[in-house]
Structures are given as C-alpha cells and as structure tokens.
Amino acid sequence: MGKIPSFINENFLLHNRFAEELYHEYAKGLPIIDYHCHLSPAAIANNRNFTNITEAWIAGDHYKWRAMRTLGIPEKYITGNASDEAKFKKWAEAIPYTLRNPLFHWTHLELARYFGIRELLHAGNAAAIYRNTTAQLAASENSCQGLLRRMGVEVVCTTEDPIDDLKHHQHLASSDFEIKVGTSFRPDKAIHISDEGFNDYMEDLGETEDTEIDSYDALCEVLAKRIAYFNANGCKLADHGLENISFETAPHHKVVAVFDKRRSGKALKKKEIRQFTSAIMLFLSEKYHEYGWVQQFHLGALRNNNSRMLHALGPDTGWDSIGDFQQAKGLSAFLDALDRNNKLAKTILYNINPSDNEVLASMIGNFNDGSVKGKVQFGPGWWFLDQKEGMTNQLNALSNIGLVSCFIGMLTDSRSFLSFPRHEYFRRILCNLLGKEMEMGELPQDINLVGSIVKDISYYNAKKYFEFD
Known part of the structure; x- marks a missing residue:
C-alpha cells in the first residue's frame, strides 16, 4: 500500500461553507473542558x-x-x-x-x-x-502534561474511588501546572452490595477513616467523611456506573437489616438489593447537593459478559456491551424523591442504549426548574455511542425534545492521553449538523447566531455549569 494523501484535512467532516465557517471561526480555537475521563492522575503529577x-x-x-x-x-x-x-x-x-x-x-x-x-x-x-x-x-x-497543553485542555477531571488519598491531585494543586486537574467521586463499590468483593471493600473503606464499618449508619458516616475530604481537595463532581436505578424505598430499619445480612456473608434477594441501593443513592445524592456538586449517572452497560475471559483477564478488558434495562420509571422516582425535598443537585444522565435517547431527553425536562440553566443534562454519546451517528442522534434527540443550546458538550471518558481530538471530532460533527440545516434553509443563515450556540456547546456552557475557577 503506497502513501495516500490524508483524508484528515482542514475540512474533514465539514460538508458545506456554513459548517466550515462555524468550525474554523467559532469552535476550533476554544479550550477543552474534559469533565469526565479515566486518565491517571499519577501520570500527570509525575509528568510521565x-x-x-x-x-x-x-x-x-x-x-x-x-x-x-x-x-x-x-x-x-x-x-x-x-x-x-x-x-x-x-x-x-x-x-x-x-x-x-x-x-x-x-x-x-x-x-x-x-x-x-x-x-x-x-x-x-x-x-x-x-x-x-x-x-x-x-x-x-x-510528556503527559505537554500532551494536555498541546490540545488546549483547560480542565480535566479524573475519576477516583472514595478510598483514594488524592495525593496526586494535591501535588498538582500546589504545583505550577496551569491546567486544572479535578477529580470525580466514584463510590460504585459501596453501592453494589451484591458484588462478590463488597465485604472486603468495606474493610478497605473503613481504614481510610480508621473506622470499622459494622453497620449501615457507620457506612454512611464514612462516606460522608470521604465526600468532605474530596470536597476539601477541590472535587466538584460525583459519578456512578449503574445498570439502571430501580428505585424502591424502605424504612431505615430494613435497610440496616439488609446491610447486616450482607456483612454476615448471606446472599440478598433482589428486593433487598433495590432497597439498599435506593437508600445509599439518596444519602449520597443529598450530600452532593449539600456541597454544590454535579452528580453523573452512566446507565445501561451490561458488563463482564464473557465469564471465561473475565476470569483470565479481569474486568475492563473488553467484554462489556449495551444492555436493555428499563430506565424511565425508577429514574423518575429517584430524581423526584430528591427534588421533592429540594435536594436535587445538578445532574448529568448518560445512556449507552440508543433506544433510551428520547427517554433521557424527555426526562431531563421534568426536573429543570429554572434555578440553573440546564440543571439536569442529557449527557453526550458515551462508550458505544461516542461515534458520528451516536453523537448526531444524541444531538437530534436533545434538540427535538429539549434545548440543545443548553448542552454542556463532549468529554473523552478515556484512559488515553492521546484521546483529546475526540473533542475536535465532536465539534466538527456539531458544526456540520448545524451547517447542513443552514444550507437547507431549516436554520437561519445567521452565522453569528448559530456560531454563538456552537461556542456555548463547545465550551462556555460547561465552564458556567461546573463553575471551574
């Protein structure tokens, strides 16, 4: 195969003059706010x-x-x-x-x-x-810091478990590195009570606060202390990976009994799992609201499908897929329980099943109460949907049912320091989508009007939403 001229040219994915102008004049030069990723903070702090x-x-x-x-x-x-x-x-x-x-x-x-x-x-x-x-x-x-600089990154938020000591974030915060490196609080292991390693994790979590987690109340106390610790270290976001939110409330004493049952090594019924998960999620989300955080929910992944390869290589090695879980009813009840007490934090909802696009695009409108622009967000195309069609479908669903002008834009959700051109990819897709509709007469050919929306989606909405300094 001989050398072939690159198809990655200056107008890649831009199919008319409006798209070209929107991208080159309004989107291209804006900084990047990558508000969710899985980069190694150690690699950044050590400037690997x-x-x-x-x-x-x-x-x-x-x-x-x-x-x-x-x-x-x-x-x-x-x-x-x-x-x-x-x-x-x-x-x-x-x-x-x-x-x-x-x-x-x-x-x-x-x-x-x-x-x-x-x-x-x-x-x-x-x-x-x-x-x-x-x-x-x-x-x-x-170097890792240099790669971030070269892509114009202004803010990047990694994802950490509650047991993390955040020493690398502390080092970066006191250094002269000009890019803000934040963290997201990811308490999945404290939520998934039926997981095989739950009891071992309780021991690890308790050690962070020199506490034995021997009761549900002790778990809540330790999680509250870890949230306060993360907040003191500049954290402004929480994140959760869930199949769905099957919301089912229960009296406090029943939740306590479910926790005790699991800690004694006994298996739980599905109803008991739902009751515990609902209780701990409410507790956590009320804490996020107290600190003014943004909470994120990544919904719908069916993980670890290949048991043979999971046993050989472990999780997160490429054996996950799209799930078909029921999303709307439980999610609505959960958000309503928080909103009813005016304790609903700013919220981002992500789906991995494209059939849920309209479900989430309509759900966010139920809880946007006028207190914050775009308080509840339909998150960008995630994982199997962070490609051209997936991004376009997400933008279309949000445009048709909500207000795309309030959208906080793209993220990488990546472990690679070479993934930041995905922001460019998204911006080109966004500009081409709007540019084509301008050409067809479906949008006004007012480049300043449409360009201002492009700038907001690409950068300014996220900057305001997360209140990064």
Missing part, C-alpha cells in the same frame, strides 16, 4: 513520558482490543507478552479493516494532531511510524 506509542495508545484501550480480537489477532499481541513494537504492528495491520468504525477516524486524527503524521496507517509503514512516534514521545513537550 511514555516509552513508546504502544504504552500511550494501545495499553488499556479496550476499544482497540475488541477490534483486534474480532480480526483474529491472538491475545499475546493485545494484553499478552508480545513486545510493544509487535503489538503496535498488529494494530497497524488491523487499521485498514476498521473502515467505518470510529477507530479508523480516531486513529488518523490522533496521528495527525499529536505527531503530524498524515498518511494512512498500515502494515507497510508500521515500523517507521513506531520509530517516529516513539522518538517524538521522548521529547519534553510530549
């Missing part, structure tokens, strides 16, 4: 330089892993003991066959933006690109 492109780009990326497995590439080249160069070469072999998958776009956009490489990646140029990118990653401007 990656040894090679595989470390920076393929390690931990289950999107790439799934594609490679689908193509019949052995696991030794994915998560196994093959050399980093061999793993990269296998990824390069795979790339031509990812055509129409977002990985094809992301790969070439990232090669262009970070490394100035504008040729299509394939087996024939893999060795040269491996050497080129590895040499570039050794430069000081391509």
Whole structure:
C-alpha cells in the first residue's frame, strides 16, 4: 500500500461553507473542558513520558482490543507478552479493516494532531511510524502534561474511588501546572452490595477513616467523611456506573437489616438489593447537593459478559456491551424523591442504549426548574455511542425534545492521553449538523447566531455549569 494523501484535512467532516465557517471561526480555537475521563492522575503529577506509542495508545484501550480480537489477532499481541513494537504492528495491520468504525477516524486524527503524521496507517509503514512516534514521545513537550497543553485542555477531571488519598491531585494543586486537574467521586463499590468483593471493600473503606464499618449508619458516616475530604481537595463532581436505578424505598430499619445480612456473608434477594441501593443513592445524592456538586449517572452497560475471559483477564478488558434495562420509571422516582425535598443537585444522565435517547431527553425536562440553566443534562454519546451517528442522534434527540443550546458538550471518558481530538471530532460533527440545516434553509443563515450556540456547546456552557475557577 503506497502513501495516500490524508483524508484528515482542514475540512474533514465539514460538508458545506456554513459548517466550515462555524468550525474554523467559532469552535476550533476554544479550550477543552474534559469533565469526565479515566486518565491517571499519577501520570500527570509525575509528568510521565511514555516509552513508546504502544504504552500511550494501545495499553488499556479496550476499544482497540475488541477490534483486534474480532480480526483474529491472538491475545499475546493485545494484553499478552508480545513486545510493544509487535503489538503496535498488529494494530497497524488491523487499521485498514476498521473502515467505518470510529477507530479508523480516531486513529488518523490522533496521528495527525499529536505527531503530524498524515498518511494512512498500515502494515507497510508500521515500523517507521513506531520509530517516529516513539522518538517524538521522548521529547519534553510530549510528556503527559505537554500532551494536555498541546490540545488546549483547560480542565480535566479524573475519576477516583472514595478510598483514594488524592495525593496526586494535591501535588498538582500546589504545583505550577496551569491546567486544572479535578477529580470525580466514584463510590460504585459501596453501592453494589451484591458484588462478590463488597465485604472486603468495606474493610478497605473503613481504614481510610480508621473506622470499622459494622453497620449501615457507620457506612454512611464514612462516606460522608470521604465526600468532605474530596470536597476539601477541590472535587466538584460525583459519578456512578449503574445498570439502571430501580428505585424502591424502605424504612431505615430494613435497610440496616439488609446491610447486616450482607456483612454476615448471606446472599440478598433482589428486593433487598433495590432497597439498599435506593437508600445509599439518596444519602449520597443529598450530600452532593449539600456541597454544590454535579452528580453523573452512566446507565445501561451490561458488563463482564464473557465469564471465561473475565476470569483470565479481569474486568475492563473488553467484554462489556449495551444492555436493555428499563430506565424511565425508577429514574423518575429517584430524581423526584430528591427534588421533592429540594435536594436535587445538578445532574448529568448518560445512556449507552440508543433506544433510551428520547427517554433521557424527555426526562431531563421534568426536573429543570429554572434555578440553573440546564440543571439536569442529557449527557453526550458515551462508550458505544461516542461515534458520528451516536453523537448526531444524541444531538437530534436533545434538540427535538429539549434545548440543545443548553448542552454542556463532549468529554473523552478515556484512559488515553492521546484521546483529546475526540473533542475536535465532536465539534466538527456539531458544526456540520448545524451547517447542513443552514444550507437547507431549516436554520437561519445567521452565522453569528448559530456560531454563538456552537461556542456555548463547545465550551462556555460547561465552564458556567461546573463553575471551574
């Protein structure tokens, strides 16, 4: 395969003059607020330089892993003991066959933006690109902090468990690094009471506050202290990964009994799990409201489907998919229980099943009470939906049922420091969507009006919503 001119040109995904002007004049130069990701705060604090492109780009990326497995590439080249160069070469072999998958776009956009490489990646140029990118990653401007600077990142929020000591965030807060690195409080392990490791986690969580968590009330007390600790360290967000919210209230004494039953090693009934989850979620959400945080709910993933590979490789290695859980009724009851007592924090709802787009787009309108612009948000396309069609469908559902002008825009939800061109990808898709409707006469050909909406969605709405200093 010879050298082919890059399709990642200045007007990539922009299909008319209105789209081009919206992107280049209104969206392109804006800073990035990445309010949800899974980057390593240690790597940022230590200003790590990656040894090679595989470390920076393929390690931990289950999107790439799934594609490679689908193509019949052995696991030794994915998560196994093959050399980093061999793993990269296998990824390069795979790339031509990812055509129409977002990985094809992301790969070439990232090669262009970070490394100035504008040729299509394939087996024939893999060795040269491996050497080129590895040499570039050794430069000081391509350290983890440098990579964030180069993409114009203003704020990035990582995701931490309540037991985290936040030492890396503390180091960054006292350093001269100009990009704000925040955190999100992620208490999933304290919520999922039926998980196998729940009791062991109670021991770990209790150690953070030198407390034995021997009762439900003790759990709430420790979580309250961890929330206060995170808040004192600049945290403004919480995040939760749930299949759905099956809301079912119960008297306090019953919740206490459910907790005691689980701590004694006994299995719980589905009703008891719902009762505990509902109680702890209400407790946590009321605390978030007290501190003025934003709460996020990532709903609908069906995780760890392949038990054989889960046993071999562990969770988060590429065996999750879209679930078809019922969302509306329980979610409505949960939000209403908080709103009824005026304790509903600013809230972002994410779905992974595209059939729930209109459900969430309509749900947010039930609890936008005029107190805050876009108080309850329909979050951007997430995981399997953070591609061109998924983003477009989310924007259309929100536009049709709510107000897209209030939308807080894109995030990476990524573990890779090379993923920030996804913001550019989103902005181009947004500008093309609006530009096409301007060309067709479905929107006014008022570039300043539409451009101001583009700027708000790309940057300003998030800046105001999260109140980042």
